Amino acid sequence: MLPDRDAAEEAAEALGERFGLDEEPQLVRDALAGEDDAEDAQWLLVLRDEGERLDPAGLDEFAREWDGWREEP
Helix, strand or coil: CECCHHHHHHHHHHHHHHHCCCCCCEEEEEECCCCCCCCCEEEEEECCCCCCCCCHHHHHHHHHHCCCCCCCC
16 A cells, blocks of 8 residues: 555556566555545555465565555455
């Protein structure tokens, strides 16, 4: 999760480059509950790792570099 769209777009590109992703992460806007203001949203980078080849600790570190965090479904 990232705080704004610009950061999410830049992070998506950097994520693909760093981890050699086959497909670009999907950007999803997540409005905060009860907020109608477009400023009150977080952005998610959604990616699949069905082969479990991505290191969770490496993804955590990457997310922190962008002032974000990683969540699993």
